Amino acid sequence: MNDKFVPKINCQFKIRQDIDGFLGFFQGKGVLTFNEVGAFIVKQMTGEKSLREIEQLARDTFPALDNPKNEVLCITEQFRDAGFF
Amino acid sequence: MNELVSLKSPISVNFEVTPVCDLACEFCFNAEMECKKLNHSPLKRVMSILNKLAEAEVFEVRLFGGEFFVYPYWREVLEYADKLDFFLSFVSNGTHVNAKVAQELVAHRIIGGAISLHGTKEIHENITQVDGSFNTAVNGMRACVENGIGISVLYTLTRANHLSIFDTCRWLKENGVGIDEINVGRLTPYGRAKSDWEQVKLSLHDYLSVFPQLERIRNELGILASFGDAFPLCLLSAKYHDYVIGCWQGTGFGHIDHLGNVRSCSIAKGSYGNILETPLTKIWIERLAHFRSLKWLPIKCQACDNFCGGGCSASCYDGGMYAPDEFIRQSKGGNHERQVCA
Numbered sequence: 269m270n271d272k273f274v275p276k277i278n279c280q281f282k283i284r285q286d287i288d289g290f291l292g293f294f295q296g297k298g299v300l301t302f303n304e305v306g307a308f309i310v311k312q313m314t315g316e317k318s319l320r321e322i323e324q325l326a327r328d329t330f331p332a333l334d335n336p337k338n339e340v341l342c343i344t345e346q347f348r349d350a351g352f353f
Numbered sequence: 354m355n356e357l358v359s360l361k362s363p364i365s366v367n368f369e370v371t372p373v374c375d376l377a378c379e380f381c382f383n384a385e386m387e388c389k390k391l392n393h394s395p396l397k398r399v400m401s402i403l404n405k406l407a408e409a410e411v412f413e414v415r416l417f418g419g420e421f422f423v424y425p426y427w428r429e430v431l432e433y434a435d436k437l438d439f440f441l442s443f444v445s446n447g448t449h450v451n452a453k454v455a456q457e458l459v460a461h462r463i464i465g466g467a468i469s470l471h472g473t474k475e476i477h478e479n480i481t482q483v484d485g486s487f488n489t490a491v492n493g494m495r496a497c498v499e500n501g502i503g504i505s506v507l508y509t510l511t512r513a514n515h516l517s518i519f520d521t522c523r524w525l526k527e528n529g530v531g532i533d534e535i536n537v538g539r540l541t542p543y544g545r546a547k548s549d550w551e552q553v554k555l556s557l558h559d560y561l562s563v564f565p566q567l568e569r570i571r572n573e574l575g576i577l578a579s580f581g582d583a584f585p586l587c588l589l590s591a592k593y594h595d596y597v598i599g600c601w602q603g604t605g606f607g608h609i610d611h612l613g614n615v616r617s618c619s620i621a622k623g624s625y626g627n628i629l630e631t632p633l634t635k636i637w638i639e640r641l642a643h644f645r646s647l648k649w650l651p652i653k654c655q656a657c658d659n660f661c662g663g664g665c666s667a668s669c670y671d672g673g674m675y676a677p678d679e680f681i682r683q684s685k686g687g688n689h690e691r692q693v694c695a
Binding site: 280282284286287288291293295296299 | 358359360361364410412413438440462464465503605638
């Protein structure tokens with residue numbers, strides 16, 4: 269996937285920290301669970317940042333993260349396939 | 354063994370803004386309260402409850418009653434709840450919804466709601482005991498659909514209407530009422546239905562007769578028809594398992610009554626605590642532990658690979674806040690732990 273792609277989730281959504289991980293509510297679509305990194309990445313998908321920028325933000329926020337690019341791509345592809353963009 | 358997950362608070366709640374309703378449905382689970390005679394909740398209390406729900410980070414509030422739209426301050430509630438940034442929806446008898454109301458709902462970001470319809474005109478009005486309530490409900494649906502609000506029809510099953518689901522949907526289709534879906538629900542022994550339960554309750558055979566109708570509605574009318582409550586899958590042909598939406602009470606779903614009492618189910622009575630006195634997160638995490646342990650279910654349900662929640666926990670007469678499904682109890686001779694699934 270092109271890292272200039274600017275992902276924008278096509279419904280209103282909110283993410284909260286819960287007892288065990290993070291929960292995302294996507295209006296009209298459903299509920300998804302995330303880890304902290306996943307929740308952070310999804311929160312950036314508001315149509316303002318490209319994948320490259322989101323990757324950089326993830327790298328800066330989670331310095332210990334092994335492969336931020338892969339994390340961003342993986343989530344983006346899952347959301348794309350589920351019709352969230 | 355199966356176990357329900359613990360969340361810090363519900364994902365979605367039905368909030369009973371007012372206990373007052375202007376219909377008199379023969380099975381109403383709230384009817385022991387005489388809905389028409391009750392007083393509305395003070396707006397200040399309603400707002401306080403919404404604040405508590407926001408503090409607990411509940412995502413979705415379904416504005417519920419009674420009948421939400423007979424609440425004198427429903428517009429203020431809508432505006433306040435929107436300001437608190439909830440995802441909003443509503444559950445209504447539809448009789449007060451018109452184009453202006455629908456536009457106000459849209460203005461507050463509501464994209465879907467549920468309206469009750471319990472049969473064709475004669476059947477519906479026999480149930481609601483209010484002449485004209487069929488047409489006003491249908492007009493409410495039209496107003497919503499025409500303004501872009503998706504409508505789920507809620508259809509509570511009774512002996513009088515359980516064979517009329519297809520006819521009701523066909524009428525809606527032929528008359529251009531473009532609903533998104535219809536969800537049929539269990540008749541439960543609470544409120545008005547409880548007093549003559551032996552006379553009004555549906556048999557297992559009655560319930561099983563519903564599923565071929567849902568199949569026909571999907572196939573012939575193109576309307577998504579589902580069983581909106583939980584049902585014991587071990588008693589149902591596998592071809593219909595996907596028709597059962599099931600229930601997520603006590604994990605993702607909760608009910609808040611007009612006083613602020615917390616329940617895991619909108620139908621079953623009782624309270625786990627009051628959110629005006631105790632944080633919802635404390636109530637939700639600590640006081641539903643036994644419910645979520647599922648130790649109150651038959652052993653076979655606890656260990657079942659095709660877990661359905663043990664059916665509807667509000668279906669059992671004198672079941673309190675929760676109990677195994679009425680048909681699980683029957684088929685297991687009343688001693689849950691010794692019994693096996695079908």
